[in-house]
Amino acid sequence: MNIYVCIKQVPDTETKIKLNADSSGIDLAGIKWIMSTYDEFAVEEALRLRDKNPGSTVTVLSAGPARVVDSIRTALAMGADNGIHIDLPETADNNMAAKALAGALKKETKIDIVFTGKEALDDGAAQVSQLIAEYLDAACATVVLGTEYSGSSVKVRREVEGGAIEVIEAPFPVVVAAQKGLNEPRYASLPNIMKAKKKEVKALKAADVGISDSDQKLRFKNFQLPPPKQAGKKIAGDPAAQAKELARLLHEEAKVV
Amino acid sequence: MTWQTFAFVIVAGLAFGYSGYRLSILYRLMKAHRGKANRLDRIGDRVVAAIADVLGQRAVLRKRGAGIMHAVIFWGFLVITLGTLEQFVSTIYQPANFEFIGEVPYRVLLWMQDFFTLGVLIAVGFAAYRRYVIRPEGLGKSHDANVILTFTSSLMVAIFLMNAFHILGANPWFADSLPISKQLSRALATLGFGQETNHALGIFFKWVHMLIVLGFAMYIPSSKHLHVLAAGPNSFLKTLDRPKGMKPIDFEDESVQQYGAAKITDLSWKDALDLYSCTECGRCQDLCPAYNTQKPLSPKALIVDLKENLYRNKASLLAGKGDEVGPVIDENITDEVIWACTSCRACEIACPVFIEHTDKIYDIRRNLVMMESRFPAEVQPVFKNMETNATPWAFSSAERANWAEGLNIKTMAEGAEVDVLLWVGCAGAYDDRNKKVVRAFASILKKAEIKFAILGNEEQCTGDPARRIGNEYLYQTLAKANVETLNRYKVKKIVTACPHCFNTLKNEYKEFGGHYEVTHHSQFIAKLIAEGRIKPTKALDESVTFHDSCYLGRWNDVYEQPRKVIGALPSVRLVEMKNNHDQGMCCGAGGGRMWMEETIGKRINVARTEQALDTKAGVVASSCPFCMTMLSDGVKTKDMQDKVKVLDIAELIDQATP
Numbered sequence: 001m002n003i004y005v006c007i008k009q010v011p012d013t014e015t016k017i018k019l020n021a022d023s024s025g026i027d028l029a030g031i032k033w034i035m036s037t038y039d040e041f042a043v044e045e046a047l048r049l050r051d052k053n054p055g056s057t058v059t060v061l062s063a064g065p066a067r068v069v070d071s072i073r074t075a076l077a078m079g080a081d082n083g084i085h086i087d088l089p090e091t092a093d094n095n096m097a098a099k100a101l102a103g104a105l106k107k108e109t110k111i112d113i114v115f116t117g118k119e120a121l122d123d124g125a126a127q128v129s130q131l132i133a134e135y136l137d138a139a140c141a142t143v144v145l146g147t148e149y150s151g152s153s154v155k156v157r158r159e160v161e162g163g164a165i166e167v168i169e170a171p172f173p174v175v176v177a178a179q180k181g182l183n184e185p186r187y188a189s190l191p192n193i194m195k196a197k198k199k200e201v202k203a204l205k206a207a208d209v210g211i212s213d214s215d216q217k218l219r220f221k222n223f224q225l226p227p228p229k230q231a232g233k234k235i236a237g238d239p240a241a242q243a244k245e246l247a248r249l250l251h252e253e254a255k256v257v
Numbered sequence: 258m259t260w261q262t263f264a265f266v267i268v269a270g271l272a273f274g275y276s277g278y279r280l281s282i283l284y285r286l287m288k289a290h291r292g293k294a295n296r297l298d299r300i301g302d303r304v305v306a307a308i309a310d311v312l313g314q315r316a317v318l319r320k321r322g323a324g325i326m327h328a329v330i331f332w333g334f335l336v337i338t339l340g341t342l343e344q345f346v347s348t349i350y351q352p353a354n355f356e357f358i359g360e361v362p363y364r365v366l367l368w369m370q371d372f373f374t375l376g377v378l379i380a381v382g383f384a385a386y387r388r389y390v391i392r393p394e395g396l397g398k399s400h401d402a403n404v405i406l407t408f409t410s411s412l413m414v415a416i417f418l419m420n421a422f423h424i425l426g427a428n429p430w431f432a433d434s435l436p437i438s439k440q441l442s443r444a445l446a447t448l449g450f451g452q453e454t455n456h457a458l459g460i461f462f463k464w465v466h467m468l469i470v471l472g473f474a475m476y477i478p479s480s481k482h483l484h485v486l487a488a489g490p491n492s493f494l495k496t497l498d499r500p501k502g503m504k505p506i507d508f509e510d511e512s513v514q515q516y517g518a519a520k521i522t523d524l525s526w527k528d529a530l531d532l533y534s535c536t537e538c539g540r541c542q543d544l545c546p547a548y549n550t551q552k553p554l555s556p557k558a559l560i561v562d563l564k565e566n567l568y569r570n571k572a573s574l575l576a577g578k579g580d581e582v583g584p585v586i587d588e589n590i591t592d593e594v595i596w597a598c599t600s601c602r603a604c605e606i607a608c609p610v611f612i613e614h615t616d617k618i619y620d621i622r623r624n625l626v627m628m629e630s631r632f633p634a635e636v637q638p639v640f641k642n643m644e645t646n647a648t649p650w651a652f653s654s655a656e657r658a659n660w661a662e663g664l665n666i667k668t669m670a671e672g673a674e675v676d677v678l679l680w681v682g683c684a685g686a687y688d689d690r691n692k693k694v695v696r697a698f699a700s701i702l703k704k705a706e707i708k709f710a711i712l713g714n715e716e717q718c719t720g721d722p723a724r725r726i727g728n729e730y731l732y733q734t735l736a737k738a739n740v741e742t743l744n745r746y747k748v749k750k751i752v753t754a755c756p757h758c759f760n761t762l763k764n765e766y767k768e769f770g771g772h773y774e775v776t777h778h779s780q781f782i783a784k785l786i787a788e789g790r791i792k793p794t795k796a797l798d799e800s801v802t803f804h805d806s807c808y809l810g811r812w813n814d815v816y817e818q819p820r821k822v823i824g825a826l827p828s829v830r831l832v833e834m835k836n837n838h839d840q841g842m843c844c845g846a847g848g849g850r851m852w853m854e855e856t857i858g859k860r861i862n863v864a865r866t867e868q869a870l871d872t873k874a875g876v877v878a879s880s881c882p883f884c885m886t887m888l889s890d891g892v893k894t895k896d897m898q899d900k901v902k903v904l905d906i907a908e909l910i911d912q913a914t915p
Contacts, residue, residue, distance in 0.1 A: 012645045012646065012653070013651070014642075014645070014646055014651055014652055014653040015653055015655075016653055016655055016656065030655060032645045032646060032653075032654070034641075034645055184634065186630050187626075187630040187632075187637050188630065189627060189628055189629065189630045190627040190628065191514070191628065193730070
C-alpha cells in the first residue's frame with residue numbers, strides 16, 4: 001500500500017504570540033516549532049496501517065520554508081519511511097499549500113491513501129485536506145475518529161455536529177483527516193530517531209510542482225492580538241447591593257444582559 | 258591411611274567438587290552480562306570499607322536485634338570454621354592439628370570455639386523465634402531459611418556432642434578449655450556408656466558434623482545462603498561514595514545497538530553479584546515507600562525475581578545462546594513494578610550487603626523508554642515539553658524568568674558580576690507555590706548582600722526527570738545545552754533550592770564537562786546564618802517538623818544543615834517524624850513519579866503527610882519543590898490546611914529576618 005501523510009509545522013502551543021513590525025503576520029523570532037498535533041494522529045494512523053500491510057510504505061510530505069524539514073524528521077523518527085519537502089514561502093496560504101502537496105503527490109506512481117490532521121493548530125482553517133482531495137480528484141473524509149480498511153477502500157467513523165457519528169465508506173485514493181481520539185501517537189524510539197537523522201528528505205521547489213505566486217489566493221493584511229484578559233472584580237456590599245452592581249456591570253460593561 | 262581418611266577424601270572430594278561446579282556456573286552466568294562496571298578503583302578505601310562492613314559487621318549492625326544476632330553467627334562461624342578446618346586436616350592425616358600455634362593460643366582458640374558454639378546456638382534460636390513467632394513482614398516465608406536454620410543448629414549441637422563424647426572417651430589435655438562441652442560431658446556421663454562407646458560416639462558426631470558441613474557446602478550455591486560467599490566481595494566492590502551519578506550512555510558509540518536492559522544480561526556482572534548477595538532479609542522492603550503503600554514493587558522481590566529470571570535463562574546462557582534469553586520484564590517483574598519506584602534509595606541505604614536496586618530499575622526503564630517507547634501515557638507530554646520548551650511542564654521558555662518580575666534580579670546575559678549563580682529550576686520558575694519559595698530565597702540572598710544572578714530564559718531543565726524515567730537521550734541533550742551555557746558564562750558557584758537540580762548539577766554534569774561548586778539552599782542559608790550575614794530575629798513559637806528530601810538526604814548526605822536552619826529560628830521547636838534522616842520516607846515524587854498518575858494503593862504523599870501530622874507540628878518544613886507540592890497536596894487531602902502550613906525553610910527564614 002502506498003500511504004502518504006501531509007503534515008504542517010506550527011508554533012508550539014506554549015508560544016506567546018507576538019505580531020511582527022507591520023502586523024502582517026506573527027513575529028517568528030524565538031518560536032519553537034512542532035508538528036501540528038492533529039498531524040501526529042495522521043502519522044500514527046499511517047504507521048499502523050503500514051505495519052498491518054507488509055510491503056507498504058509511509059511517505060511524509062510538508063510544504064513550507066526550510067524549517068519544516070525538522071517536522072518531517074520528527075515523523076521519520078516516529079517510523080515513516082520517506083520524506084518530501086516542498087519549498088514554499090512563509091506567506092503561503094491554504095490553497096498554495098494544498099496545491100503544492102497535491103502536485104508532489106501526483107508525481108508519485110500510485111497513491112492509495114493520504115492522511116492529514118483535521119485542521120492545523122495555528123490557523124485552524126481545516127481546508128487543506130479537502131483541497132488536496134479536490135486537486136487529486138480523490139474522495140475525502142474529515143474529522144475521522146475510526147477506520148476500517150479493506151484492500152481498496154476505507155470505512156471511516158467521522159464526528160459530525162452534535163456529537164453524532166457518521167459512517168462512510170470511500171474507495172482509494174482517499175484523503176483521511178484525523179481527529180483527536182483516532183489513536184495515541186507513539187513516542188519515537190531512539191533507534192528510529194537515529195535512523196531518521198540519516199534518511200534523505202527529497203527536496204522539491206515550488207516550480208517543480210507547478211506553483212506560482214498566483215496560487216496564493218489570500219493576502220494577509222493585518223493581525224490583531226485578542227484584548228488582554230482583565231483581572232477579576234470583587235463586588236463588595238450586602239447581597240442586595242452586590243446583585244444590583246452585578247446586573248449593572250453585566251449590562252453596561254460586559255453588555256451581555 | 259585409615260578408613261576415616263579414605264572415606265573423608267572421597268566424600269569431601271565429591272561435595273566440594275559439586276559445590277565448585279555449581280559456583281563455576283554462577284561465575285559463568287555473571288560473566289555473561291553485557292553491562293560494564295568498573296569497581297577496582299581506590300583499592301585502599303575498598304579494603305578499609307570491607308573490613309568495617311564484613312569483619313566488623315558495620316552495615317549489618319545498623320539494625321539492632323537482628324544485627325547482633327547475625328554478627329554473633331558470623332563471628333562464631335569464623336572461629337568455629339578454624340576448628341572445622343583442623344578437623345578436616347586431622348581426619349586426613351591424624352597427627353596434624355593446630356596445636357603448633359602454642360598451648361595458650363590453642364587453648365584460647367578452643368575456649369572461643371566453645372563459647373561461640375553456644376553463642377551461635379542462642380543466636381539461631383533467636384533467629385527461629387524471630388522468623389516463626391515474631392514474623393516481621395520483611396522476612397516473609399522461606400523454605401531456604403528453614404533448611405539453613407536446621408543445618409546451623411544441627412552443626413552446633415553436633416559440635417557439642419562431639420566434644421563432650423570426645424572428652425569422655427579420650428580425656429584430651431585441652432578438655433578444660435572447652436568448659437561448656439565439659440559441663441555437657443558430665444551430664445552425658447550419667448548415661449553410663451563405656452569409654453569405648455563414648456569414643457565411638459565422639460567419632461560418630463565428628464562425622465555428623467563434617468557431613469553437615471559438606472552438605473551445607475553443596476547447598477550454598479543454589480540457595481539464598483550464597484550470600485556467605487557473595488556478600489563479602491559485593492561489599493568490597495560496592496559504590497564507595499554516597500552521592501553517585503547514573504551511568505551515562507555513549508550515544509556516539511555506534512557499536513552499541515541496545516540501550517538499557519531488555520534482558521537480564523544487559524545488566525552488568527556487578528548486578529549479578531548483587532543478586533547472588535541477597536539473603537532476603539527484607540530491610541529494603543521495610544523502608545520502601547512503594548511497597549508500604551501497596552504498590553506492586555518490593556525491592557526485595559525485585560532482586561529475588563531478577564535472580565530467578567537469570568537462573569531461568571541458565572541453559573541458554575551456558576550454551577552461549579545469548580539471543581535466546583527471555584525479556585527481563587516477565588510475569589513477576591511487570592511494567593508496574595518498574596514504574597512504581599520513586600528512586601528514593603531507601604532500599605540501597607538499608608541493604609546490609611550494598612545491593613544497588615535503583616541502577617537496575619533505571620537500566621530496565623531505559624530499555625522500555627528508548628527502545629520500546631513503552632511508558633505511562635501521561636509521561637509523553639512531559640517528554641514533549643522537555644524537548645520543545647526545556648521544562649517538564651507546559652510552559653514557554655520565554656516565561657521562565659517571569660517569577661522574578663519586579664525583583665530587579667540580573668541575568669548572566671546582562672553581564673552581571675556575581676558571587677554565585679542562582680539556579681531556579683523549573684518548579685521555581687513555573688509552579689506558583691514554588692515561585693514563592695524562590696522569591697523568598699532571593700530575598701534572603703539580597704538581605705545577606707550576596708551578589709547573584711540567574712540564567713533567565715537560558716536556563717533549561719537539568720534533565721533529571723527524563724533521566725530518572727529512562728530517557729537518557731533527552732537528558733543528555735538538556736545536560737549538554739546547560740553545560741554549554743554555564744561554561745560560556747564561566748560559572749563556578751551555583752546555588753539552588755531544588756535537590757533534584759542540585760544532585761544533577763553537582764554529581765551528573767561532570768561527565769559532560771560541567772564542574773561547578775554546587776550548594777543546596779539549605780547549606781547556603783546555614784552558612785549565611787553561621788557567618789552572621791543573616792539574623793532571623795522574629796520568633797516562631799511553633800513546633801516544626803522537617804521532611805527530608807531523598808535527593809538531598811540519601812543521595813547527598815545532607816541532613817543537618819536544613820535542621821540547623823530551622824533551629825536558628827528563635828523559639829522554634831523542631832520535632833522529628835517517625836521516619837527521619839536516612840530512614841525518612843519519600844514524598845512520592847522522585848524518579849519521575851512527579852509526572853505519573855498514582856492509581857494503585859494508598860497515595861505515598863498522604864502516607865508521608867500522616868507521619869508529619871502525627872507529630873502535631875504546626876509547620877511541615879520542606880527543602881524541595883516536589884516535596885512541597887506533594888506534602889501540600891497531602892495536607893489538603895487530610896483537610897488540615899487551616900491548621901498545618903507546609904513551608905520551605907527559605908520561607909521560614911525570610912519571614913523571620915528583617
